[in-house]
Amino acid sequence: MKRPMPPKDMEAFNFDWSMHNEVPYDFHPDEDLKDWVWDTFIEEEGSLCNPDHNHLAYYSRDLIGFMWVSRPFEKGGRIVFGQCEQTAIMAGGWKRKRQELQMVQWFGYIPKYIITVCAGFAESASDAEFCALIEHELYHIGYELNHEGEMYISPTTGLPKLYLRGHDVEEFHGVVQRYGASPDVQKMVELANDGPTISRANIAHACGTCLLKLA
Ligand SMILES: [Zn+2]
Numbered sequence: 001m002k003r004p005m006p007p008k009d010m011e012a013f014n015f016d017w018s019m020h021n022e023v024p025y026d027f028h029p030d031e032d033l034k035d036w037v038w039d040t041f042i043e044e045e046g047s048l049c050n051p052d053h054n055h056l057a058y059y060s061r062d063l064i065g066f067m068w069v070s071r072p073f074e075k076g077g078r079i080v081f082g083q084c085e086q087t088a089i090m091a092g093g094w095k096r097k098r099q100e101l102q103m104v105q106w107f108g109y110i111p112k113y114i115i116t117v118c119a120g121f122a123e124s125a126s127d128a129e130f131c132a133l134i135e136h137e138l139y140h141i142g143y144e145l146n147h148e149g150e151m152y153i154s155p156t157t158g159l160p161k162l163y164l165r166g167h168d169v170e171e172f173h174g175v176v177q178r179y180g181a182s183p184d185v186q187k188m189v190e191l192a193n194d195g196p197t198i199s200r201a202n203i204a205h206a207c208g209t210c211l212l213k214l215a
Pocket residue numbers: 136140167
């Protein structure tokens with residue numbers, strides 16, 4: 001199964017960068033991208049099915065809206081090519097209705113999460129790079145645990161409780177396991193392999209919590 005590509009008419013592919021402050025970003029929802037992600041990573045028969053995403057399979061595909069964006073953005077000196085966000089309409093009255101209408105016009109419904117992927121990245125990325133980014137974004141949707149440390153299933157809905165979660169350190173463990181280390185993670189591995197310059201014992205002596213445990 002071939003992975004979906006952003007539509008050719010997106011301005012990402014013939015963009016005049018000298019105009020980038022004047023031209024607004026272009027967004028394009030993609031039902032095919034959604035189906036491909038579900039068929040590939042979430043469904044049990046998927047060619048790259050990852051059981052780490054099992055909690056998503058409790059929900060319909062409308063849980064997540066997928067869209068392409070024409071350009072990346074910069075945050076903290078990094079270029080961002082993908083994002084997973086929880087849909088939160090922080091408004092009331094007509095403002096709320098307007099934002100809801102925008103969602104319905106894009107997706108046909110109001111998704112609980114939105115995953116946005118940069119079209120230019122998708123166009124130039126290898127299959128592995130693209131899959132790693134998609135799975136990275138999927139990993140951002142975590143599930144709550146019960147007291148036994150297992151997935152909590154709500155007795156009223158029969159569904160796990162989802163939330164937007166941060167990275168395990170720089171990347172999700174599952175992404176590194178499946179696709180290998182990115183340069184950032186590789187750097188961390190090298191630093192770890194070099195061994196600490198300050199021994200664990202020294203840190204323990206500097207930390208009040210550890211001192212209590214040592215005592
Ligand atoms: Zn992330």
